Amino acid sequence: MKINVLDIKRLDLNLAVVFVAIWQERSVTKAAARLALSQAATSAALARLREACGDALFVRVRDGMAPTPRAVAMAERLEAGVADLWQVLTQQQGFDPGSASRRFSIGMSDDFELALGPHLTRLVRQAGDGVSVTFRQTNRHAVGQMMQDREIELAVVSGTVKSAWIAHEPIGQSGYACVVDERAVRCPLPLSLDDYLALPQLLVSFSGRSGIVDTALHAMKRTRHVYAALTHFSAIPAFLIGTRAVATLPSHAAAALARMSPLSVCAAPLDLGSYPVELLWRRDSDGESAIQWMRTQIKRAFALAWDDAAAVAPSTRAARRPRNVRTAN
Structure with missing residues (x-):
């Protein structure tokens, strides 16, 4: 398609960048900060956008700026267009990690x-x-x-x-998998459900109150005793080594901890999915x-x-x- 450059010349392509920033931030103030512009300049650009499009584009709501249906319809193509323009104009040679900083x-x-x-x-x-x-x-x-x-x-x-x-x-x-100090728990591995529930449990959870194990046990009408709750997986060895207890955590983290400590890994005795x-x-x-x-x-x-x-x-x-x-x- 041949582009009429005279028509394009009448448009300020920077307005597309302003649109994308407001779309992503849902705030004129945040968009201005991101673009290193004053709030007044960003508001003026939005006014010109509205005039060019014949639509409000973004309306003020309690939590910021909400897009109109016209803005929603425009957003994906404008985001892609701005990204394509940037890539074309700043095209660089392939990244060479051997010489790059x-x-x-x-x-x-x-x-x-x-x-x-x-x-x-x-x-x-x-x-x-x-x-x-x-x-x-x-x-x-x-x-x-x-x-x-x-x-x-x-x-x-x-x-x-x-x-x-x-x-x-x-x-x-x-x-998910379980990690234990096998010598301390004195149970055969992999753990049976009864042995698992008989062990004190170390919980790793952002909330510190419950996790996916509790959800699964609730469906089975079973419970466990959580004796301590942590927010970071890296602290688990310090709490489990030499302790009769078990922790259930993502299998990739369980394997990593077993490689760097005396802890052992086994399958969880209940279906926690993936x-x-x-x-x-x-x-x-x-x-x-x-x-x-x-x-x-x-x-x-x-x-x-x-x-x-x-x-x-x-x-x-x-x-x-x-x-x-x-x-x-």
């Missing part, structure tokens, strides 16, 4: 840090001395805001995150060769962590092996 900021909860982090840092170090990784704590509830604030560039989360401006790719699944693991990044970084390279490294690290979990306790694996991912270092 680049720090990546990656969000994940500490169970993924335990399982994926060491593999990922080894892969990065092998690729080049100028590349490094900063890990930031996040989860599927906090990841959107952290990406909006550009605190992180990529993230690994459990479950699914749906957002128009966040790209996501499933990289596998995980399940859940997807997703890799997230901002859509406006889709064409960056550095981000594409790091996505590949994260997928390789996840595949290596999956192999670790299968090697430590094959019966605990609840995931299909990630496809088309090379695991060789």
Whole structure:
């Protein structure tokens, strides 16, 4: 399609950027801060957008600015257009980790840090001395805001995150396993349900009150005794070693803890199911060769962590092996 450049010339293409910022932030004030503009300049740009489109586009509501149906219909194409324009105008040569100096900021909860982090840092170090990784704590509830604030560039989360401006790719699944100090619990492994419920339980939960095990036991009309609750998986060895107790946690984290401590891993004696693991990044970084390279490294690290979990306790694996991912270092 031939574009009439005279018609395009009459438009300020910066207005598209302002639209995308307000769409993503749902706030003129936040959009202004993100664009390094004054609030007055951003409000003026919105007024020009409204005039050009013949629609209010965003209306003030209690929690910020809500898009009109016209804005919703425009958003996906404008986001993609702005991203494509940026990619074309800033096209760079492919990322070379051997010569680049680049720090990546990656969000994940500490169970993924335990399982994926060491593999990922080894892969990065092998690729080049100028590349490094900063890990930031996040989860599927906090990841959107952290990406909006550009605190992180990529993230690994459990479950699914749906957002128009966040790209996501499933990289596998995980399940649950038990970790114990086998000498201290004095029970044969894998644990029977009765032995499992007879043991004091160490809970790892953000709320500190209940978890997926309690939900499953409630359906069975059974209960357990939780003697302590933690918020970080990395603290588990200090609480379990030498203690007659059990903790139930994601199988990838269980395998990682068993590799670094005397703890043993076994399958959970009740069906806790499995859940997807997703890799997230901002859509406006889709064409960056550095981000594409790091996505590949994260997928390789996840595949290596999956192999670790299968090697430590094959019966605990609840995931299909990630496809088309090379695991060789």
